[in-house]
Amino acid sequence: MLFQYLKYYIISLNYFFFSLKFRSIMTFLTSFCITFFYTPYFIFFLKKNKISQIIRNEGPITHLKKKNTPTMGGIIILVSVFISVFFWAQLSNKYIFYILTTIVLYSIIGFLDDYYKIILKNSKGLIPLQKILLQSIIIMITLIYMFFNDTKNLYIQLIIPFVEKIELNLNFTSYLIISYFIILGISNSVNLTDGLDGLVIMPIIFISIGLGLLAYFTGDINLSRYFNINYIKNTKELIIICLAIVGSGLGFLWFNTYPAKIFMGDVGSLTLGYIISIIAILIKQEFLFLIMSSIFIIEFISVIIQVLRFKYSKKRFFLMAPLHHHFELKGLKESCVVVRFWIISFILVLISLIIL
Template sequence: MSFITSLSIVLFFLPIFIKYTNSKKIFQVIRLDGPDTHLKKHCVPTMGGIIIVLSIFLTIILWANLYNLYIWYVLFILVSYAFIGLIDDYYKFILQNSTGLSIKKKFFSQSFIAIILSFFICKYDQTPLVLQILIPFYKNILYPINNITYIIIIYLIIVGLSNAINLTDGLDGLAITPTIFISLGLTILCYIVGNLNFAQNFHLIYIQHVPEISIVCFTIIGSGLGFLWFNAYPAIIFMGDIGSLTIGSLVGLIIVLVKQEYLSLIMCSVFIIEALSVIIQVLIFKLKKKRCFLMAPIHHHFELKGYHESHIVIRFWILTIILIINVFLILQINQQ
């Protein structure tokens, strides 16, 4: 029901929102230093993430158990990061530049919210503070960690994935579809980890309250599919930072709550590679005044190499599916 509800909300409200943004000329601000092929997208409406956030919020309120503390973590990060993304998109629209909110202000806001949430999770978490790393044929590899280390890990995952998905959101359907696949994979992990027999069978940590997070995952899948209907190439609306930053923080939080950071980050490798390509490009340019890639993030590198946008996007989708399958192959191997 959460899937159907979130999908229906997006399919109903997004066409209305597209008409409104077109009438108000709330169009995507194109990077002047980006690929020339993107200049034709300057008349495509943006900030469609408002409908995604609205859909996720209403569906969680309607179908999730509000007595579950994990759901309040989700609502807190959803509203907080959506507010940051909304301000960022508003600045871009008003100032008519692709920078929006300054990097320092954006990063400080993200960090402040993530650290506050990290403290709350750490304080009220009833499961053991351990890192569980699953390697094929090796079971129960657990590393005990202290509170400070745990807070740092939570912070890095939430802020890191939020920005990684934000950086990935540069081609039609490139960010939202892998997010849908990853959310499906996380749903399965929620069911496994939240069931005592399954968790023991797969040699994972049992977490009592995590099955409720599967509702959040299905909500992301439903709203994501509804948005993809309009965002697939050629896109007639973009999600903007309010969508990418918020979805990224949600995925990061779910990874933290499921306590399968190692497996989940394997699923998210496409986003991580996108973020690393930017970091590598900046570092090499500062150190050697040379560029490692033709343009970063790496999907722009492939564009400048001559690959068509839809080819890049679909191959990134395929790569994400392969990574998710590999995660469950690892689980299957370690079950035996």
């Protein structure tokens, strides 16, 4: 009897430690602790090597005081995400494999962009054409690899309130084009939005929570039926990556909130935008993802409007683009703009989940 009891206890304990619930909690705590405890050392290292933010001359005058703030903090975020996912995720899961292998490549682009800014002492970094070309190569390789390993999931679901789900079946070319522009657009939109202390990381956290829930629902056959979405086997595991971003993001926000002691840099903003885009594509929730990410899209559109208006009429539509700078010049304090953007982002994620 005692032997049977111990056997049952050991099996139960083993099941608990390998369960998704336990691994998710540990992923969150691991990523948070790594970022929270090691960021001060990373800040010291960056200051010692004079790796600091290069401020745009055409930006708000109030931002000139930030010129000595360490940058490239995205490195500590990505390292903590990678380590926590490596330890707690099932590495045999193909979706985990897609993301871990490609974020390393994509982060190199952001790293090079930051590196050139610091070495050349200008705020431009890589030439836009160089950046887009490098991004395009990695995105295309990723999508083609995903396609040949997962051809049965070549569709997009449109979730419309009070209406049956609409499933758009795509051919390879359509899938490639749509997915390419989602990844390229969102990753660069996140990069453009990263202009105020703490502005980007909190919306990334909100979106990661939303995507984590969607990944869990999609990977559970009963919940997928309940929410009227297509069941995709093994996507539950993506919640590990989402919670790694949440934990790491909160740890980083401790030092990135106004007044920031460290900036994320392109290595962080570009790569985080890439990760959340890939997750949305893997779980086939591109439509809801675009609603969640609308704050980034609006920022991107504000830049396009500003450029086109100035090109053809030599007048500015906004006082300054991206949009967050417009509100700064209207007299709002930086912290006020940031928190209001957070609120809007939270509402957008909530709307997406309500639609589901």
